[in-house]
Amino acid sequence: DGGITQSPKYLFRKEGQNVTLSCEQNLNHDAMYWYRQDPGQGLRLIYYSQIVNDFQKGDIAEGYSVSREKKESFPLTVTSAQKNPTAFYLCASSIIVTDSDTEAFFGQGTRLTVV
Amino acid sequence: ILNVEQSPQSLHVQEGDSTNFTCSFPSSNFYALHWYRWETAKSPEALFVMTLNGDEKKKGRISATLNTKEGYSYLYIKGSQPEDSATYLCAFHMDTGRRALTFGSGTRLQVQP
Numbered sequence: 001d002g003g004i005t006q007s008p009k010y011l012f013r014k015e016g017q018n019v020t021l022s023c024e025q026n027l028n029h030d031a032m033y034w035y036r037q038d039p040g041q042g043l044r045l046i047y048y049s050q051i052v053n054d055f056q057k058g059d060i061a062e063g064y065s066v067s068r069e070k071k072e073s074f075p076l077t078v079t080s081a082q083k084n085p086t087a088f089y090l091c092a093s094s095i096i097v098t099d100s101d102t103e104a105f106f107g108q109g110t111r112l113t114v115v
Numbered sequence: 116i117l118n119v120e121q122s123p124q125s126l127h128v129q130e131g132d133s134t135n136f137t138c139s140f141p142s143s144n145f146y147a148l149h150w151y152r153w154e155t156a157k158s159p160e161a162l163f164v165m166t167l168n169g170d171e172k173k174k175g176r177i178s179a180t181l182n183t184k185e186g187y188s189y190l191y192i193k194g195s196q197p198e199d200s201a202t203y204l205c206a207f208h209m210d211t212g213r214r215a216l217t218f219g220s221g222t223r224l225q226v227q228p
Contacts, residue, residue, distance in 0.1 A: 004158075031214070042121075042204065042220035042221055043204070043218040045215055048215040050214060059217075101147035103164050104206075105161075106159045107158060109158070
C-alpha cells in the first residue's frame with residue numbers, strides 16, 4: 001500500500017536533547033513538507049523540500065533541521081535550540097506538476113512531548 | 116507570513132442542518148486553494164483543489180466555491196450527518212516564492228445526532 005509513514009507515533013524527550021522524527025513515503029512524490037500543530041492553532045510550515053538535496057525554511061524553522069538525501073525520506077531533527085518543542089508534527093508529500101496543483105498526502109503524525 | 120483565515124472557529128449543528136464555512140486568503144499571487152477534512156485520530160484528507168476563479172466543486176453533499184479576485188472560498192455541507200464531524204482546513208498555494216501550502220487554523224464542525 002502506498003502512503004506516508006511517520007514514526008514514532010509518540011515521542012518523549014528530555015530537555016536539552018536532540019530528537020529526530022522519521023518520515024518516509026513510497027508514493028514517488030517529489031515534494032515533502034513538515035508542519036507543526038499546537039492546540040487551537042492551524043498547521044504551521046517548518047521546512048519543505050521540492051527535490052532531493054534541496055530544502056527551504058518555512059515560517060517556524062528556528063530550532064529545527066532537515067535533510068533530503070533520498071526522494072523517499074525527509075527526517076526532521078528537533079534540536080535543543082527549539083524553545084517550545086512539545087507539539088504534534090505532521091509530514092506531507094505531493095507531486096509537482098506544471099500549470100496545475102495536486103493534493104497533499106499526510107502521515108499519521110508524531111506527538112512529541114518534552115519532559 | 117501569509118495570512119489565511121477561516122471562520123467560524125467552531126460550529127455545532129444538528130443532524131440534517133446545512134452549514135457553510137469561509138476561508139480568506141491573499142488575492143495576489145494566487146495559484147491554488149485546497150480544502151482538507153481532518154477527522155480525529157486520522158490524517159487530513161483532501162476534499163478539493165481549486166485553481167480557477169469562479170470554480171465550483173462538489174463531492175456528495177459537500178461543495179466549494181472560489182473567488183480569487185476578492186480572496187475567499189466557501190465550503191458548504193448540505194444535510195450534515197454525524198460522520199461529517201471533523202476539522203475542515205483550507206490551504207493557500209501561491210504562484211511565486213514559497214511552493215508549499217499555508218493553512219488556516221480550521222473550522223471544527225460537530226454534528227449532533
